[in-house]
Amino acid sequence: EAQVTQNPRYLITVTGKKLTVTCSQNMNHEYMSWYRQDPGLGLRQIYYSMNVEVTDKGDVPEGYKVSRKEKRNFPLILESPSPNQTSLYFCASCQDRTTDTQYFGPGTRLTVL
Amino acid sequence: KQEVTQIPAALSVPEGENLVLNCSFTDSAIYNLQWFRQDPGKGLTSLLLIQSSQREQTSGRLNASLDKSSGRSTLYIAASQPGDSATYLCAVKTGDYKLSFGAGTTVTVRA
Numbered sequence: 150e151a152q153v154t155q156n157p158r159y160l161i162t163v164t165g166k167k168l169t170v171t172c173s174q175n176m177n178h179e180y181m182s183w184y185r186q187d188p189g190l191g192l193r194q195i196y197y198s199m200n201v202e203v204t205d206k207g208d209v210p211e212g213y214k215v216s217r218k219e220k221r222n223f224p225l226i227l228e229s230p231s232p233n234q235t236s237l238y239f240c241a242s243c244q245d246r247t248t249d250t251q252y253f254g255p256g257t258r259l260t261v262l
Numbered sequence: 263k264q265e266v267t268q269i270p271a272a273l274s275v276p277e278g279e280n281l282v283l284n285c286s287f288t289d290s291a292i293y294n295l296q297w298f299r300q301d302p303g304k305g306l307t308s309l310l311l312i313q314s315s316q317r318e319q320t321s322g323r324l325n326a327s328l329d330k331s332s333g334r335s336t337l338y339i340a341a342s343q344p345g346d347s348a349t350y351l352c353a354v355k356t357g358d359y360k361l362s363f364g365a366g367t368t369v370t371v372r373a
Contacts, residue, residue, distance in 0.1 A: 182361075191266075191351070192363040207360075239305060241361075251296060251353075251361065253306040 151176045153254035155240050161260045162230055170225045170257050172240030178252075180243050181223040182207065183215065185236040186256075192239065198223055199246065230261040264289045264356050268364035276372050281339035283367045285352035290330050293355040297326050297337050300349045300366070309350075310337070342371045 153174045162168055174181065182197035184207075194207030198217040212234055214226040223242075227234060238257045243249040265288040275281060285295070294313045298306040310319045310326040312335070318327045323340040339346055349366045356362065 184363075189365060191365040192353075194361065250308050250311050251306075252308070253298075255305040256303075258303075 151252070153240055153242055153252050155238075155254040155257050157257060158255060159258050161262065163262050164231055165229050168227050168230060168259075170227075170238060170240075170259070172223045172225065172254060173221050174223075174240075174242040174252070175221065176242065176244070176252065177220065178242035178244045179220070180246050181217070182241050183213070183223070183225045184239045184241065185209065185234075186239065187236050195225070195238075230259075232261050235259060235261050264292075264354060264360075264362040266352060266354055266362050266364040268350075268352060268367050270367060271365065272368045272370075274370040274372060275342055277342060277344060279342055279371075281337075281342050281346070281369060281371075283337040283339075283350050283352075283369070285335040285337070285364055287333045287335075287354045287362070289356060290333050291356060292330065295326075295328055295335050295352060295354050296361075297324075297335075298351040298353065300351060302349075306351065342369075344371045344373045347371050 156171045179200050183195040184192040186192045193209045196215040198204045240254040241251045243251045267286045269284050296311045297309045300306050312319045312328045325338045328335045349368045351366045353361050353363045
């Protein structure tokens with residue numbers, strides 16, 4: 150089954166404790182991205198990747214890092230999480246950057262205390 | 263910067279009524295527009311994708327129109343059912359893999 154998976158689905162952590170949210174897709178898509186969703190603000194793009202070892206900032210990249218060492222994986226790293234990073238996070242992928250449908254993962258709900 | 267607006271923010275209708283959801287965007291230079299459905303605590307499910315060269319797309323009870331020049335799209339859901347209750351998001355793709363989302367319309371269909 151074609152899908153985007155994320156882990157963990159739920160995470161509660163404390164300020165300053167480094168964490169990684171994994172994202173993997175099995176569709177051989179070139180393009181992957183991370184979004185955060187906050188009430189009243191909609192989804193905002195954090196980072197995106199056009200291929201292996203090619204990443205760029207989205208609208209809200211501060212406090213986040215990403216890497217793309219393999220085509221299927223695109224982890225999101227929070228080196229020193231803060232309470233304002235409490236949010237619902239989504240990973241997405243697509244094959245063609247202009248015309249293709251975006252496929253989204255199930256989301257990761259992160260709470261930073 | 264692309265701004266995407268969805269009106270209304272929430273909508274409640276009796277079962278069987280047709281739904282009309284609106285989406286507007288400020289920059290008409292888009293590649294495509296996509297409508298998504300989001301259930302509480304769940305991910306996004308793609309409903310319809312309209313390329314910039316198209317005027318509408320249909321899938322079952324769903325029909326989406328696109329007027330790129332005026333920066334508008336409308337999602338019609340015919341004969342609504344309680345199972346249609348969800349939040350509906352529109353998103354436009356511009357530039358290099360740039361997807362801009364509206365805040366969504368939360369729909370409640372009353373049985």
